[in-house]
Amino acid sequence: MSQSPPSVFEPASKPVSPFSFGRVMVIASSSVTQLVRMKTFYFLLAFAAIIVVLMSLNPPTTPAGVLSTIKRISFGTMDIFAWLFAIVSTALLIPKDIEDRTLYTILSKPVRRIEYLIGKLLGVLFVIAVSLAVMYGICALALFSRESLYIAEELGAMQAGAQYSAEEVEAQIALIQQQGLRLELGIAVLASFLKSAVVASVTIFLSTFASSSLFSIIISVLIFIIGHAHTMATSFWLYQTDNSLLVELILKCVKIFIPNYQLYSFSHGIIQGEAVSYSLVWQMTGLTGVYLVVFIFLSLLVFIDKEF
Amino acid sequence: MSNCAVEVKNMTKVFSKGLKKSDYVVAVDNLSFEIETGEVYGLIGPNGSGKSTTMKVALGLMAPSRGSVKVFGFDSGDIRARNEIGFLPENPYFYKHLTGAETLKFCGKLCGFRGGELKDRIAELLELVELEGAAKRRLGGYSKGMLQRIGLAQALIQRPRLVILDEPTAGVDPLGSRQIRDLILKLKEDGITVFLCSHLLEQVQEVCDRVGIIFEGRMRREGPLAELIQINEQTSMTFAGAKPQLLAKVRDLIEAESDATIVEEGHPKTTLERLFISLSKSEKEEEERK
Amino acid sequence: MSHFKKIPRTVVILVVLAAFGLTRAPFEDRLVRDLIDTKMVVPPPGMTVLDQMGQSALMATLGGLRPLVASFMSLRGYENFSEKNWDELHQTYQVITALEPREEFHWVNAIWHLGINATANMELDTKIPEFERKRRFFNYAQQAIEFADKGIDQIPDSVEIRKQVAEVYREKLKDWSSAARTYGEIKDLDGAPQYAERFHGYFLAKVPGREREAYDYLKGLYDKGADQHLPTLIYEVRRLEEILKIPYPERIPEADLNRNRARPQKPKSKPLPGGVIIP
Numbered sequence: 056m057s058q059s060p061p062s063v064f065e066p067a068s069k070p071v072s073p074f075s076f077g078r079v080m081v082i083a084s085s086s087v088t089q090l091v092r093m094k095t096f097y098f099l100l101a102f103a104a105i106i107v108v109l110m111s112l113n114p115p116t117t118p119a120g121v122l123s124t125i126k127r128i129s130f131g132t133m134d135i136f137a138w139l140f141a142i143v144s145t146a147l148l149i150p151k152d153i154e155d156r157t158l159y160t161i162l163s164k165p166v167r168r169i170e171y172l173i174g175k176l177l178g179v180l181f182v183i184a185v186s187l188a189v190m191y192g193i194c195a196l197a198l199f200s201r202e203s204l205y206i207a208e209e210l211g212a213m214q215a216g217a218q219y220s221a222e223e224v225e226a227q228i229a230l231i232q233q234q235g236l237r238l239e240l241g242i243a244v245l246a247s248f249l250k251s252a253v254v255a256s257v258t259i260f261l262s263t264f265a266s267s268s269l270f271s272i273i274i275s276v277l278i279f280i281i282g283h284a285h286t287m288a289t290s291f292w293l294y295q296t297d298n299s300l301l302v303e304l305i306l307k308c309v310k311i312f313i314p315n316y317q318l319y320s321f322s323h324g325i326i327q328g329e330a331v332s333y334s335l336v337w338q339m340t341g342l343t344g345v346y347l348v349v350f351i352f353l354s355l356l357v358f359i360d361k362e363f
Numbered sequence: 364m365s366n367c368a369v370e371v372k373n374m375t376k377v378f379s380k381g382l383k384k385s386d387y388v389v390a391v392d393n394l395s396f397e398i399e400t401g402e403v404y405g406l407i408g409p410n411g412s413g414k415s416t417t418m419k420v421a422l423g424l425m426a427p428s429r430g431s432v433k434v435f436g437f438d439s440g441d442i443r444a445r446n447e448i449g450f451l452p453e454n455p456y457f458y459k460h461l462t463g464a465e466t467l468k469f470c471g472k473l474c475g476f477r478g479g480e481l482k483d484r485i486a487e488l489l490e491l492v493e494l495e496g497a498a499k500r501r502l503g504g505y506s507k508g509m510l511q512r513i514g515l516a517q518a519l520i521q522r523p524r525l526v527i528l529d530e531p532t533a534g535v536d537p538l539g540s541r542q543i544r545d546l547i548l549k550l551k552e553d554g555i556t557v558f559l560c561s562h563l564l565e566q567v568q569e570v571c572d573r574v575g576i577i578f579e580g581r582m583r584r585e586g587p588l589a590e591l592i593q594i595n596e597q598t599s600m601t602f603a604g605a606k607p608q609l610l611a612k613v614r615d616l617i618e619a620e621s622d623a624t625i626v627e628e629g630h631p632k633t634t635l636e637r638l639f640i641s642l643s644k645s646e647k648e649e650e651e652r653k
Numbered sequence: 654m655s656h657f658k659k660i661p662r663t664v665v666i667l668v669v670l671a672a673f674g675l676t677r678a679p680f681e682d683r684l685v686r687d688l689i690d691t692k693m694v695v696p697p698p699g700m701t702v703l704d705q706m707g708q709s710a711l712m713a714t715l716g717g718l719r720p721l722v723a724s725f726m727s728l729r730g731y732e733n734f735s736e737k738n739w740d741e742l743h744q745t746y747q748v749i750t751a752l753e754p755r756e757e758f759h760w761v762n763a764i765w766h767l768g769i770n771a772t773a774n775m776e777l778d779t780k781i782p783e784f785e786r787k788r789r790f791f792n793y794a795q796q797a798i799e800f801a802d803k804g805i806d807q808i809p810d811s812v813e814i815r816k817q818v819a820e821v822y823r824e825k826l827k828d829w830s831s832a833a834r835t836y837g838e839i840k841d842l843d844g845a846p847q848y849a850e851r852f853h854g855y856f857l858a859k860v861p862g863r864e865r866e867a868y869d870y871l872k873g874l875y876d877k878g879a880d881q882h883l884p885t886l887i888y889e890v891r892r893l894e895e896i897l898k899i900p901y902p903e904r905i906p907e908a909d910l911n912r913n914r915a916r917p918q919k920p921k922s923k924p925l926p927g928g929v930i931i932p
Contacts, residue, residue, distance in 0.1 A: 070446075071442055071443055071445075071446040071475065073442065075475075077472070077475070077477075078472075078473055078475075081469065081472040081473055082473075085458065085461075085469055088458075088460065088461070088465075089458060089460060092460035093460070119758075120758055123756075123758060124724055124727070127720040127721065127723070127724045128720075128721060128724045128725075130720070131718060131720045131721030131724065132721065134718075134721075135718065135721070155456055155458075155459075156452070156454075156456035157456045157457060157458055158456075159424065159450075159452050159456050160450075160452065160455070160456050160457060160470070160517070161473065162422075162423070162424055163422045163423075163424065163445060163448065163450040163452075164445060164470060164473040164474055164521075165442050165443075165445045165446040165473070165474060165475075165521075166442075166445075166473050167442055226844075285681070285685070310674065310678055311670070311671055311674030311675060311678065312670050312671070312674055315677075315681045315685075317685065317694065318681060318684055318685060318688065318694070320694050320695065320719070321688050321693040321694050323693075323694065323695060323719060323720055323753075324688070324691070324692050324693030324694060324695070324755070325693065326720060327692075327720075327753070327755055327756055329691070329692040329693055329755070330691070331693070332687070332688075332691045332693060335684065335687055335688055335691060335693065338684060339684070342677070342680070342681070342684070345677070349669070349673050352669070353666055353669060353670065356662055356665060356666055356669070357662065357666070360426070360662065362419075362424065362425040362426070363419070363424045363425070
């Protein structure tokens with residue numbers, strides 16, 4: 056071992072703050088590196104492959120119909136990738152740290168457990184955001200190229216022989232454009248992101264007490280599915296008078312304990328070309344923030360006493 | 364304020380085994396000891412004696428069921444206590460996808476280091492543990508000894524006042540083991556408190572100022588090493604170049620005394636470790652000469 | 654702090670979850686209503702549809718995968734169409750429209766497949782006995798009309814659904830009264846094609862006993878100006894003048910008959926890229 060200057064051992068540890076956003080970001084960026092080096096971004100290739108296959112399909116319908124199909128399948132796939140990724144990656148990260156005992160190393164440094172939890176969540180959310188942005192980019196490119204092609208073809212077909220008035224041509228083009236690439240589609244991507252954020256926070260909570268990653272994944276998927284039955288549960292609750300006590304109890308539990316994922320289906324309306332209500336989007340964003348805070352708090356309640 | 368780096372006071376740690384309240388196991392039972400600032404303290408005992416539990420409580424990874432553990436006056440769960448501690452676990456647990464330098468960067472950032480200061484500190488520590496050449500290799504490809512050294516480097520990253528080492532030489536070859544021992548002595552020289560847990564008694568014997576022997580969760584003996592191991596009623600002498608005639612004279616002298624006897628006589632033996640080191644050194648010198 | 658430690662953590666977590674659930678429930682219920690009202694969220698399918706849904710479609714509803722499953726089921730619908738498996742197609746479209754009731758395109762397709770393709774197949778498929786063919790012809794047409802009714806319930810302003818069902822009335826069922834009624838609805842909607850107002854009159858003119866009503870309507874259109882003086886309109890007005898014995902001074906002038914003859918006729922169907930024909 057080489058001779059080293061005495062300064063190496065000079066006791067001079069830095070003062071430590073009670074909560075540091077810097078430390079949260081260090082954990083977050085390490086989670087991002089971890090996910091990237093686990094080659095998780097490869098699923099983007101699978102998405103690109105789906106889009107390529109989709110582009111080669113020629114369903115028996117109108118140009119607007121084709122665009123609508125491309126849009127619905129690609130956004131649907133994007134949504135699945137996002138929430139599934141949120142569940143799997145979150146369910147793997149913390150148990151993996153515990154299993155590999157990397158958590159020992161991290162928690163023996165001046166790091167608060169809440170900082171660790173928030174850092175992990177932010178890391179996953181960052182990767183989801185980047186993935187969604189890339190997928191949206193691929194999808195936008197595909198939609199735009201198809202849309203331009205159709206518009207050119209329609210214009211050619213309609214203008215040949217001057218059979219159609221300018222308004223009719225315009226109406227036909229507008230029909231295609233409505234199903235094509237529109238700015239509002241970004242809001243549909245936001246909806247997927249918000250949903251994935253809630254899914255990730257619920258999975259983090261589950262993984263703080265779960266015995267295995269598999270358990271967290273299965274329970275989180277179950278909660279996800281049940282979370283889409285809120286409105287159905289409400290209508291049962293309100294309109295079915297002959298419910299047994301048990302059914303009623305179950306429905307009430309679903310409403311109270313399970314997050315309402317159905318709300319996040321507002322992307323479906325946007326994809327179908329409905330006008331976006333920005334005030335509702337803001338409310339959804341706010342609600343998501345509250346979900347994150349509550350579930351991180353619940354995770355901390357379990358995690359703070361956890362012994363390693 | 365006392366001069367204690369670590370103060371363990373009536374610490375008991377109980378683990379529940381099942382759902383029933385009566386179903387529990389006592390891992391540490393009413394343990395008390397203190398580690399003075401600047402000393403090297405060794406806690407020794409067989410596997411399952413409660414050493415690791417004590418250490419985990421000191422690191423804030425566990426909370427004591429009763430009693431308290433303070434580090435430089437802070438409760439062991441306090442983040443300020445952890446800011447003073449550098450910890451080297453038995454098997455260094457790091458992200459295998461990170462390189463050596465990235466691991467130090469990660470740990471340094473967690474301790475509040477940034478920019479040039481962090482860069483310098485990383486370079487300094489990589490040089491100290493002789494891993495400059497492997498700095499850009501992922502930890503997945505490191506040997507056990509290299510992992511131990513990078514573990515030591517990360518433990519020292521924030522210039523801690525207390526270094527906790529859990530079985531620091533377990534699974535490391537004698538050369539590496541010697542390097543770690545030298546480093547512990549160097550830490551001591553620089554006024555850093557070292558809290559060492561080990562079941563390798565010889566290793567503890569070589570570096571520790573004071574030792575605690577723990578067994579089944581209880582402290583059995585504690586004190587300065589020299590005091591603990593010395594056999595007061597016996598004396599040993601080692602001669603060099605003594606001829607058989609001289610040795611016969613000494614024997615006669617002792618036998619003349621009524622209450623003195625020779626307990627053991629023979630040639631002092633080197634340890635296997637020293638033999639290994641001297642052999643590998645001479646091998647190296649031979650190669651260099653060639 | 655010590656008191657807090659004594660309370661089992663599970664209880665604290667359940668209390669927090671319940672409190673959060675109870676606080677957010679009214680807000681979320683209102684939000685769901687608003688989202689449904691602004692058509693951003695699809696209301697849950699009715700109980701009868703739930704019964705008809707297969708397991709996968711039900712899971713899709715629960716799992717938020719509606720658009721995706723609906724898209725794949727549309728492909729299945731196309732397969733049913735290629736195989737002329739009309740009963741299966743009917744079921745497929747019931748699920749598709751339940752999954753995405755706000756997607757006009759699914760309703761239009763369902764009406765087109767059942768009302769036009771299935772009925773055409775019944776007219777041509779000589780392997781099936783004639784009596785059975787006729788019965789099925791009317792069944793499929795009726796199923797198309799049912800889809801149209803449900804579709805209009807979901808999308809009250811839909812021009813496309815009405816246009817498609819009007820075609821079924823007009824071309825298949827020769828139900829002039831319903832065709833006239835449907836074009837009458839279309840003409841008052843936003844985005845209605847110009848021909849809808851004329852078609853309303855043309856088909857009204859074919860309904861026995863409603864000639865006077867048709868004449869007044871078409872004459873009203875004629876009087877709007879030269880733009881409306883199209884050959885079919887003039888022909889229909891003349892025909893009705895004859896039937897209703899309208900006094901000569903009140904009849905439309907002779908010369909007008911040839912007025913718009915030079916204007917090229919539009920093809921009945923518009924050719925689209927890929928040889929796709931809008932029915």
